[in-house]
Amino acid sequence: MSVECNNVTLNVFGAGRSGTHCIVDWLSSLFDSPQFVKIDMCPRTYEVPFFEASAFKPKYNKVRDELQKLFKSKYNPQYNPKYNKVRDERQKLCLFQFNTTTFKLQKIRKCQFFMCDPEYRGIELCQDKMFGTSIKKLNILILRSPYNYIASRLKLAKRINKPIPINDIIDLWLTDANEFIGKTNYIGEKILIKYDNWFSDRGYRIDICKNVGGIYSEKTLNIVVNLSGGSSFNGMSFNGKAQKMAALDRYEVYVNDSEFREKVINNDEIKILSDKIFKDISFNFDQ
Secondary structure, eight states: OOOSOEEEEEEEEEOTTTTHHHHHHHHHHTTOSSSEEEEEEOSSOOOOTTSOGGGGOOOGGGHHHHHHHHTSOTTOTTSOGGGHHHHHSOOSEEEEEEETTTSOGGGGGGOGGGOOSTTOOOHHHHHHHHHOOEEEEEEEEEEOOHHHHHHHHHHHHHHTTOOOOHHHHHHHHHHHHHHHHTSOOSSOSOEEEEHHHHHHOHHHHHHHHHHHOSOOOOTTTTOOOOSTTSBTTTBTTTTTOGGGSOTTOGGGGGTTOHHHIIIIITOHHHHHHHHHHSTTOOOOOOO
């Protein structure tokens, strides 16, 4: 294990279509430095920018094995020595992104993708073993307003022709929302980020930067992350001008959809949580 101490480790939790990748790129920009490692803990891929992308696109059932290889002892000749660069050098930022669409918060402490050590006793311990300790470790939870989040999930499912039951989308949002308000505490102490506010309010972003650390930057704000084709509604057409997207009004496409109105707009549990968390965001359902 590295004896050197890293500066910051961020564990970022958020569901797909919640703006998580946009916020992760923005958080990374606050620590602009070549001393940086990012692990995208999604079952499909993970990446470490030091290395060629082809080395970091294993099949789902190979991810754990690949992580084992990545952080094996450098004294074992069967592993490529360059994999130890991440582990044996001080990093300004280590960022782990957890997609709660696949890594359910209820099970996050038993995440198999960190079980690369027989003495595994939790995410924090295993991160220390893989990357070395950090001066500061922070958990971050991202939540998008339910109406825009559910609309974006539905739109993407339609676009890629992979339908998903609306009840499953609702259940996921409710799980993350209850963690957000502190009704559950699966990931412990955390910084909370409301995507809708982050997208629209510079002062809100500055406050987050103060809590996280780093130097405030807006250089990534207009980039559309090219994952699953970019935006659910606009694809990559707004790349370079992402701040002009109608990201806060996605729900409007579905206000006259009978299932969306019945199960989302008229859902009392969603309304109570949304009013509590996003009380400064207005929604017009009378269209």
